[in-house]
Amino acid sequence: MKNKTPTSDPTPPTADADAARDFDAAERRFLETYDATAFDRPSVTVDVVVLTVRDGELEVALVRRPDHPHKDRWSLPGGFIRLEESLHGAAARVLREKAGLSNVYLEQLYTFGEPGRDPRLRVISIAYVALVDPARLSAVDRAGQVLGRVEVPWRGETGGPVDIESSEGRPYDLAFDHADIVGMAVKRLRGKLDYTPIGFQLLPDAFTLRRLQTVHETVLGRSLNKDSFRRRMLASGLLEATGERETEVGHRPAELYRIIKRSAI
Amino acid sequence: MKNKTPTSDPTPPTADADAARDFDAAERRFLETYDATAFDRPSVTVDVVVLTVRDGELEVALVRRPDHPHKDRWSLPGGFIRLEESLHGAAARVLREKAGLSNVYLEQLYTFGEPGRDPRLRVISIAYVALVDPARLSAVDRAGQVLGRVEVPWRGETGGPVDIESSEGRPYDLAFDHADIVGMAVKRLRGKLDYTPIGFQLLPDAFTLRRLQTVHETVLGRSLNKDSFRRRMLASGLLEATGERETEVGHRPAELYRIIKRSAI
DNA sequence: TTAATAGTGTCTCTGAGACACTATGTG
DNA sequence: CACATAGTGTCTCAGAGACACTATTAA
The missing domain is CATH 3.90.79.10 (Nucleoside Triphosphate Pyrophosphohydrolase)
Structure with a gap:
């Protein structure tokens, strides 16, 4: 038997059936008579x-x-x-x-x-x-x-x-x-x-990567590298393309993404 | 004036000195008569x-x-x-x-x-x-x-x-x-x-890098790369060499390190 | 001397930043 | 067409893993 340290011996709380029954009765009695207002409480x-x-x-x-x-x-x-x-x-x-x-x-x-x-x-x-x-x-x-x-x-x-x-x-x-x-x-x-794309919780169900980046930048209070941000987000495996694109934006429309498992975060 | 949103107008709580005095008196009266036991509390x-x-x-x-x-x-x-x-x-x-x-x-x-x-x-x-x-x-x-x-x-x-x-x-x-x-x-x-060497809190004031690594490995439940661990710890700038070395170890004694600012963590 | 671990030097691989280039919408 | 932003390809640089090699102590 391994006994690496000189701490006190941890005997188990109970040994035989009689003792266990007495113990349970005492605990039950305690709970019935416990005065929940006995202490000052915050x-x-x-x-x-x-x-x-x-x-x-x-x-x-x-x-x-x-x-x-x-x-x-x-x-x-x-x-x-x-x-x-x-x-x-x-x-x-x-x-x-x-x-x-x-x-x-x-x-x-x-x-x-x-x-x-x-x-x-x-x-x-x-x-x-x-x-x-x-x-x-x-x-x-x-x-x-x-x-x-x-x-x-x-x-x-x-x-x-x-x-x-x-x-x-x-x-x-x-x-x-x-x-x-x-x-x-x-x-x-x-x-x-820094380690999750949790910013999507601040966005609608479908969103562009640019919108997600803006959210991250706003929360972090600093600008992020676009290329690296895209790579990290897509590599996380938590986003999936919807196949839809944004409309009426005055430039090439971006793909809309959604979160794969919202509950996973 | 910029008014980006249609939320309710946030008027300040007080306007002139009389109103402020009345307000303070009401708050003082409230505090004096407050019954701290009025609610059930956990x-x-x-x-x-x-x-x-x-x-x-x-x-x-x-x-x-x-x-x-x-x-x-x-x-x-x-x-x-x-x-x-x-x-x-x-x-x-x-x-x-x-x-x-x-x-x-x-x-x-x-x-x-x-x-x-x-x-x-x-x-x-x-x-x-x-x-x-x-x-x-x-x-x-x-x-x-x-x-x-x-x-x-x-x-x-x-x-x-x-x-x-x-x-x-x-x-x-x-x-x-x-x-x-x-x-x-x-x-x-x-x-x-993952981002602080907080394991030193589980060690004496002076410790070897090997001891620190063992602590990290024990907490993390997996082994770490020795070279990388040393580099990361030393690069963190939180450790300094004491100039002392361990003794009676049966092999080349390792340098003892201490934490530069214990309060910084 | 040998055993065992400390500590260094260097190569490779991977991920981030930088940047050029192409793609695709509106006006 | 011009303009603006989306999205891709590729180079470079920094940090982590891998590994070989040297250093230093006790037995």
Whole structure:
């Protein structure tokens, strides 16, 4: 028998049937009498960074806060997590209720929980990122919602908060630490673009390679080599030609591509 | 003035001084009367995946659960978050109290919160990863703590739960969804190794390139090209030669290297 | 001396950038 | 026709793998 290290011996939790039965009974009794309110607990919310690329600009969906604290300030759509729903489910619900979107790419980003980030009480927020075709966002133009332009003050994947502006260049002073959350979303997205063509989530079902490149360039904040980009995308095996071409473009029309397995990303 | 889109007009939250004063008063009143217990709230914990590499094996620190539920089962060190501490602070405290470790590499991993992952009540757990030199772990050999060997049943960064075994090969059936959490930690770590030499966090301050390569190979679960590995590490600019060499090795001694900026990773 | 691993020099192969050239739409 | 962008072919350069060769220690 191999015994490489002097750590404590890991005896198994149970040995014979009687002991196991006693143990189960004790656990059952414990669960029945457990007082779920015995400890002070933080509040837990989800906040969703809904990102889109429109006209070569990276934009984020903002909602006006209807209540205190930070009433009337712009903020990320968010909400408290219900006890019976999963984290992902809560994010999807917030997206549906507050931004009128469903069936979009959604992934967990990071959890923010500094004491004092909310003046009311201790709030821990699990941030999610959603990527949406801008055509779907303008279809859901509703009161109290706006798209803010994301200005990234750092290069590459340095990280840090970003500046959010209106289309006229007026700064939006986001509520809470939401500018940090959007910054983290941009950092994450830039990282993913280096090894996946995830930008297609920001485009319609069929798109040209040029459009995909523009999306990548907008997110990355730098221009890319056209030839190399085409080669990489086609070599990834994730795109397939539709056989269709764009129309009415004033130059040679480009082939339209689609993603082979949307779920694979 | 540029007005590219038909979204709602983002008027600023305030206009003149009187309105601003009223607004502040309303917010202050709101904060004073807010009932922090008005909503059902989940419990929030941190769980820490303490990883180390010893003798070419990837290992994780486990503690025996002292209480129900899953009493006496092996699990990740964890604990409830206190209202006044940060998430990172809570993870560092758990590491100190339950594993006797401080001043180690620690980063947030992912947040797990499926309803039903804890039979007591709704528990949301923010998982952290810690990387430790194995010499520091065996120095903290304490009762009710053990190192489990991590067996990864998938290749690359596929992801999924992992199997944990004792050094004799007996499986540890971890409590809750902790096998999934460790799996996520391995996946994250493998991803990071592709573009950073983060493996040095699993080694003493001074180490040979061969040792670093072994650590990378153990985490990645595959062998690496020696020449290429050396070139990449030295080209990264993150390592510097100490001028010292290893001793008593039965062959030509290798140069010892150290990390230039430990905080930069 | 031999065994074993450290470390170097160099060739090849592959993928990215650069760039010239052809293709195909609109006005 | 001109113009603009799509898409291809090919050269070059940089990094990774492969491998031969030298260096240095313990036994």
